[in-house]
Amino acid sequence: MHNLILNTDSYKTSHFLQYPQGTEYVSSYIESRGGSYPKTLFFGLQIFIKQYLTKPITLTDINEAEEVLAMHGLPFNYEGWMHILKQHNGYLPLEIEAVPEGTLVPTGNVLVQVVNTDPQCAWLTSYIETALLRAIWYPTTVATVSKACHTILDAYLSETADNLNSLPFKLHDFGARGASSEESVAIGSLAHLVNFMGTDSLSGVMAARRYYHKEMAGFSIPAAEHSTITSWGREGEAAAYANMLRRFGGKGKTVAVVSDSYDIWNAIDNIWGGELKSQVENNGGTLVIRPDSGEPVEIVPEAIERLMAKFGYTINSKGYKVLPDFIRLIQGDGVSVTSIEEILCEMKKRKLSAENVSFGMGGELLQKVNRDTQRFAMKASAICIDGEWKDVYKDPITDRVKRSKKGRLALINQRGEFKTVSRNSVDPSENLLIPIYRDGQLIMDYSLDNIRLLAMNDSVSVG
Known part of the structure; x- marks a missing residue:
């Protein structure tokens, strides 16, 4: 070869x-x-x-x-x-x-x-x-797609957030498993890292070390997948979430937990915002909740508003609602250049700051290009x-x-x-x-x- x-x-x-x-x-x-x-x-x-x-x-x-x-x-x-x-x-x-x-x-x-x-x-x-x-x-082409997403996110953060500090981590590379080869992952993920600093593609990180003099080009966080949640059984859903906070929470730490294995609304309203509310508020770091199904333009704003109903919010200098620092949302299903803008547009209509959400993109980033x-x-x-x-x-x-x-x-x-x-x-x-x-x-x-x-x-x- x-x-x-x-x-x-x-x-x-x-x-x-x-x-x-x-x-x-x-x-x-x-x-x-x-x-x-x-x-x-x-x-x-x-x-x-x-x-x-x-x-x-x-x-x-x-x-x-x-x-x-x-x-x-x-x-x-x-x-x-x-x-x-x-x-x-x-x-x-x-x-x-x-x-x-x-x-x-x-x-x-x-x-x-x-x-x-x-x-x-x-x-x-x-x-x-x-x-x-x-x-x-x-x-x-991958760098261009990633840059288009960066341009959109930059624009909405500029309009609805107090600063652009979170921009480098607003689009996370989820594309490793959906790419055609390991070499494609390395090349495509590295192209994304020209614009952002969030990735779950270790091949891209290694390519940066080998070809572009960058010891560490991208970063990730501990995160749950469906298997690590459903292995606790439906009756153990709250215990699975609590385990994530216990294992990976703490001052200055961030952990992401997929929360739609059964019922995303029950997870937000009754588990995160109910049974585990005090742990979420007092864990010292940031919990990132991940929906993983449904229509993103509908799911994301509703999920944020339900989180605000349980955990409160502040109004920033631009007049938009922002969740407390200890909780955020990441949308990693159905994400594309188009859907990112559609989601952020709907959030803006509801006076929700783009600061509340980040995105993960897989096939649309690394594979659906030619x-x-x-x-x-x-x-x-x-x-x-x-x-x-x-x-x-x-x-x-x-x-x-x-x-x-x-x-x-x-x-x-x-x-x-x-x-x-x-x-x-x-x-x-x-x-x-x-x-x-x-x-x-x-x-x-x-x-x-x-x-x-x-x-x-x-x-x-x-x-």
Whole structure:
């Protein structure tokens, strides 16, 4: 699974025979052509480079690829790969430029540009497309979805809460079990952690340590699941809740307890707000109650109002009701970008501060995205034949949205507006595409802290 030569589409293996004679260089770019969000939060290239491109291919890789592709029915560029092994010690002779990770870029602009650095390897630029595009579209799309949620939560907290102190923990990653692989969890969860600091995906935390110089990128709390509550039996529901407070409560501590295994309203009105009321009020920390079924737009406001009926509330400076510090709610079922806004909108109508609730998102965050969510594509835009650069592009009459860009490109920012322009039309110092990788070496090594700071400077609107 780690043979980089075979980390491509099958048909790519025949392309070394398809370019015009005399082809020396091919330059390609990656962009988000549009999609669900008007801007994309660029993230994740460094993971791919560190994991795959800083490790050389070997003779074993070449021999395996030759054997597999012969059986698969395709030609294999044995001489080309042996040239890379002998002349470049197995490292791919490519240069990859990209915008700094954490940059929010309007769709329709270049994000990455790739060109071969050895004229004998012009075929390599397109060969890497499959792996490189996948390595970019997925984390960038997850980061963009997460940023859209951050923008919504920021707006509602600004309107209904006294401060934004709770914002970094308002959206928790619940997606580990619903993702397609452990690698997807690591990449997607880390992309979410660009915007927030709450996660239950340990793979993302480990990815931050390995790829972005962050010893601890996200945090969690002790929390119950249905099995740990229902194992006490229906008659032992109150005892199960009391056990959670006893085991995990205390000054400065937070514990979450799923409370809808049987009847969420009975749990709030008669157990938490009745039998265990004094323990909740005096445990010294914060109890977070989690509904896990029903219609979220209806359940969340009603649950908060029932908690307020039992535990009281204050009115903040914005005129909205806030539960006491010792109790909060987290909604982790049916959560999406859309439902977060719908829930917060309904809460605002009822004069309930967004401070009262946090969210957990699973499949909608890590899994219900694809390359077309932001219409990602990688296309060749320039070719050098016998020393002369020429523009190349596609322009299908059946879908003008798929018209590709021409030439060697640059990304500039003029008075706050990003523009993709010809590389030769601007001073190199204006170009926001920075060399990230060249011939096996990582040139820029970003930290998650710096990426977070850059990502904070803008917002992603929905629709």
